[in-house]
Amino acid sequence: MNDHLGTRSIPSGIDALHHALRDYAARWAAEAEAVDLFGGLLEDAAGAFDPFGRERLDGHFTASSWLVNRAGTHVLLTHHRKLDRWLQLGGHADGDRDLANVALREAEEESGLAGLRVDPVIFDLDRHWIPERGDVPGHWHYDVRYVVHAGASEAYVVGDESHDLAWRDIAAIAGDPGADESMRRMAGKWLARD
Numbered sequence: 001m002n003d004h005l006g007t008r009s010i011p012s013g014i015d016a017l018h019h020a021l022r023d024y025a026a027r028w029a030a031e032a033e034a035v036d037l038f039g040g041l042l043e044d045a046a047g048a049f050d051p052f053g054r055e056r057l058d059g060h061f062t063a064s065s066w067l068v069n070r071a072g073t074h075v076l077l078t079h080h081r082k083l084d085r086w087l088q089l090g091g092h093a094d095g096d097r098d099l100a101n102v103a104l105r106e107a108e109e110e111s112g113l114a115g116l117r118v119d120p121v122i123f124d125l126d127r128h129w130i131p132e133r134g135d136v137p138g139h140w141h142y143d144v145r146y147v148v149h150a151g152a153s154e155a156y157v158v159g160d161e162s163h164d165l166a167w168r169d170i171a172a173i174a175g176d177p178g179a180d181e182s183m184r185r186m187a188g189k190w191l192a193r194d
Contacts, residue, residue, distance in 0.1 A: 035125065041059060053093070065107040065147070074169055090106050113154070119148075
């Protein structure tokens with residue numbers, strides 16, 4: 001792991017993410033390169049362009065949720081309106097440095113579900129390219145993903161950001177060669193958990 005995750009002084013409010021990235025690196029040693037990329041972006045938090053805001057056009061933090069049903073067998077996915085693909089629920093940090101909170105908020109907003117609970121430990125990291133759209137140039141999303149657990153009701157409401165929502169079988173996602181690579185990776189992590 002490089003200096004991005006060293007003991008250098010970092011601004012208040014970012015300490016939790018700094019330590020969460022270190023913990024993630026210890027749990028997922030094979031993903032050290034991704035951790036370094038995210039750590040590098042985190043170091044920019046002291047600079048002029050806040051990586052927690054979408055105004056940082058070359059790349060910024062987002063957060064998403066691996067929203068599992070009570071039985072832990074299915075994940076709630078959105079058929080994303082802009083990207084036209086089945087993905088996990090999530091969105092921009094918009095200045096919020098508590099990315100677990102962002103993941104929870106996005107899950108609530110996009111699903112209409114109440115009583116959700118987020119695990120504060122990072123579940124997955126994924127840097128992916130977002131193509132140019134209108135006057136917004138193409139840019140990187142540094143997506144920090146958290147497990148979110150459904151509450152008493154699993155009856156979702158499809159919102160404006162989705163074509164549709166659906167509970168998808170996690171084992172089927174893991175075994176589907178046509179599924180998004182990061183979706184298969186998260187499904188594999190979920191199935192291999194202790």
